[in-house]
Amino acid sequence: MDDTAELDPAVRSILAAARDRAGTGGRETDETAASDRSSVDPRDLRAAFERAEADGRVPVIAEVKPTSPTTEGTREDDPVELAESMVAGGAAALSVLTEPEHFGGSTETLERVREAVDVPVLRKDFIVGASQLDAVESDVVLLIARFVGDDLPELLAAARDREFQVLVEVHDREELAAAVDAGATLIGVNNRDLAELEVDLGTFESVAPAVPDDATLIAESGIATPADARRMRAAGADALLVGSAIMDGDVEANTRALTRAETDTHSTDDAPETRI
């Protein structure tokens, strides 16, 4: 049976490419020989969020996202310069796309960025097989509940064996229950619906109340303005993951507008770069 039929065609293509890279056909979580496995010395993501809070900044994971299926064109700037600008704008952590075919990412980019900054770096990719975990070192890896299905507990364990912190992404309460059952403690609620690619900040608001209090909760996608940032924080977000709105224009100013959303409340509340 095609388990991807209800996904947007772009997402089906992303998933097919990920399964090719994993060499799994999506049915098993292919293991790498123990001697070739990554073992990272991760920078602590929760500690980075706490530092931001102590400093009066909204904890923001700023995403280096050169392009995407929902973005026009590709941002060609040096990703390391973009990453440094995000940190200068107060980002608590970074996310770097490593998916090459649909997002313009690469593992080399992640390596360069991680070497250049001292904040934790999330590897943003579509991991469906354990062998993909060994492609590059990062502080955090993403597992998308919708994509990994029943393999979630096994992949979570494989990632933790390699010392990665694991962000498990969900979109509804059913996926959240699966994530919690699997032992996820770092949970992202994606406001982007992978079936339609539409973004609705109400998604986070409807799922967040069901997240266990001891989990670290991240609001993902569609956060464009300081008002959006405050809305997600009011709904319980410990941190925000933001790509497009930061990548569009002056990256440092865009990041700062969001990280200061709770202190610069006099600022106008349109798109961060153009309106502050």
Ligand SMILES: O=C(O)c1ccccc1NCC(=O)[C@H](O)[C@H](O)COP(=O)(O)O
């Ligand atoms: O961003 C896309 O167009 C996209 C399309 C298909 C699957 C996933 C997609 N995005 C992945 C993400 O999770 C976002 O890059 C991330 O949450 C940041 O979202 P945004 O701030 O809306 O760029």
